Amino acid sequence: MATIKDSVHDHIEVTGVAEALLDTPAMQRLRRIRQLGTVSLVYPAANHTRFEHSLGVYHLASEALDHLGVAGQAAERVRAAALLHDVGHPPFSHNVEHLLYRHTGKFHDDVSDLLASGRVGAVLRDHDLDPRTVADLVAGEGHYGPLVSGELDVDRMDYLVRDAHHTGVPYGTIDHGRLVRELTFVDGELVLAEGNVQTAESLLLARALMNPTVYTHHVARIGKAMLRRATERLITEAGYDAETVRRWDDSDLLVTLRRTDATAGFADRLSTRDLYKRAVWAELSDVPDDLLTADHDRVRALERDIASEADLDSDSVILDIPPEPEIRESSSRVVVNGDIRRLDRQSPLVSALRIAGRNQWRLGVYAPPTAVDRVGRIAVRTLGLDIDGAPISEVRGGIDATLDEFG
Numbered sequence: 001m002a003t004i005k006d007s008v009h010d011h012i013e014v015t016g017v018a019e020a021l022l023d024t025p026a027m028q029r030l031r032r033i034r035q036l037g038t039v040s041l042v043y044p045a046a047n048h049t050r051f052e053h054s055l056g057v058y059h060l061a062s063e064a065l066d067h068l069g070v071a072g073q074a075a076e077r078v079r080a081a082a083l084l085h086d087v088g089h090p091p092f093s094h095n096v097e098h099l100l101y102r103h104t105g106k107f108h109d110d111v112s113d114l115l116a117s118g119r120v121g122a123v124l125r126d127h128d129l130d131p132r133t134v135a136d137l138v139a140g141e142g143h144y145g146p147l148v149s150g151e152l153d154v155d156r157m158d159y160l161v162r163d164a165h166h167t168g169v170p171y172g173t174i175d176h177g178r179l180v181r182e183l184t185f186v187d188g189e190l191v192l193a194e195g196n197v198q199t200a201e202s203l204l205l206a207r208a209l210m211n212p213t214v215y216t217h218h219v220a221r222i223g224k225a226m227l228r229r230a231t232e233r234l235i236t237e238a239g240y241d242a243e244t245v246r247r248w249d250d251s252d253l254l255v256t257l258r259r260t261d262a263t264a265g266f267a268d269r270l271s272t273r274d275l276y277k278r279a280v281w282a283e284l285s286d287v288p289d290d291l292l293t294a295d296h297d298r299v300r301a302l303e304r305d306i307a308s309e310a311d312l313d314s315d316s317v318i319l320d321i322p323p324e325p326e327i328r329e330s331s332s333r334v335v336v337n338g339d340i341r342r343l344d345r346q347s348p349l350v351s352a353l354r355i356a357g358r359n360q361w362r363l364g365v366y367a368p369p370t371a372v373d374r375v376g377r378i379a380v381r382t383l384g385l386d387i388d389g390a391p392i393s394e395v396r397g398g399i400d401a402t403l404d405e406f407g
Contacts, residue, residue, distance in 0.1 A: 004055060007048075008162050012059045017076050017127040018083045024119040026087045030054055032249035036163060037095040038223030039214060041273055043167040046214075050086045050093065053162055058083040060154035064147055064180045077129055078144045081137035085148055085155060087114055088138075090246045091253040095224045096231045102296065103235060103242035109139050109149065146190040151332040152183060152203075160206050163214060171209035174202050184335075191333040191340055200343050204329045208353045212360045216322065222275050222366050225318045230257050230266035233315070237262045266315075276318065279376035280365035284324070286386045287363050292324060302382060309378045312371055317379075320364040325357035 002014045002022065014022060021027055030051035040046045061082035065075045088108040090100050101107055115121060115131040115138075124131045136142050140149030147153060157176040164172025182193045192200050214220075231253065234240045238260045245253065257267035269275060294302070299319050307317040330344035330353075344350040363385075367375040380387050 037092040056158035230263040276366035282363040318366040
């Protein structure tokens, strides 16, 4: 048994297959991948890694399994999946994941190949565990899959608390102990037991507050967009293989960006925090519907049009269109008066948070500081945005107005 001191859960005891998996190369790589990617450009202490988060998810999964009375090989499979759930993450976590997906067709939870081969596969088979079954659990499939990846998963419970701890932001504080204790299976479905509507709401509220304050803070988004653009050039212009890039760690990517002529400028800007600035910061209601569903090729074409009219090179304008806001946790199931009910049909808070999410959503256009004004004016016209006054519109309304001190 290994006992590891953790900043969030205190002492974590790692046994069985999980202990054997700890020192595999796939797990050790996670020590070199930041949990929050470019968020550290805003919150300097947000340097925690996927490795420690994976330990936290393993710990909460173990507690949940003990509470649910699950033991033996079934429990070992879930513990292995909990520890391994992030081994498929590319460098900088989610920051370049969608870019790499366009080239590989794989997201971070598609880990069948990783788990079946190498040291990880050998360890799983040595413990009589089928790598394919563990990979299915990582993807949220099977009876216990939702415990690892679902609306009430232990992954979410750990990262909210851990991210709040390392950023110093208090909004991610949840009673994860109660959440774990109140999990139960009813008719084969993972739910929160009777009397836990507020417990489920706390998870929802924490995620809703952490989102604009941490996960989609405008400086983190600009850094992410620049990193994504640089990585795209690395693949399309410098000829690096996307599958290879997918298996790098943060340092591998940054060093390669710095040593490659086509991407060195972006690497220098990211390393020195010499970031682009917001030329446009538009609310959801100001954006044409067809722009919200624009594919990658159209977005790149619009960026080139704006840059050309502004007399800039094409990489000096970045159009950042996030997906429309959703609250995945709102479909969590809770037991109310003996019936299983969806949280969004039981809690009036869900509707309020949906409105808040739409109010906080922003389309961004980013450019070098010296070009912000002219790029903003051209972008508003080119994109057909319904904005009154200045393009950035003084960051109208919403929580963003209180966060400019960080940028």
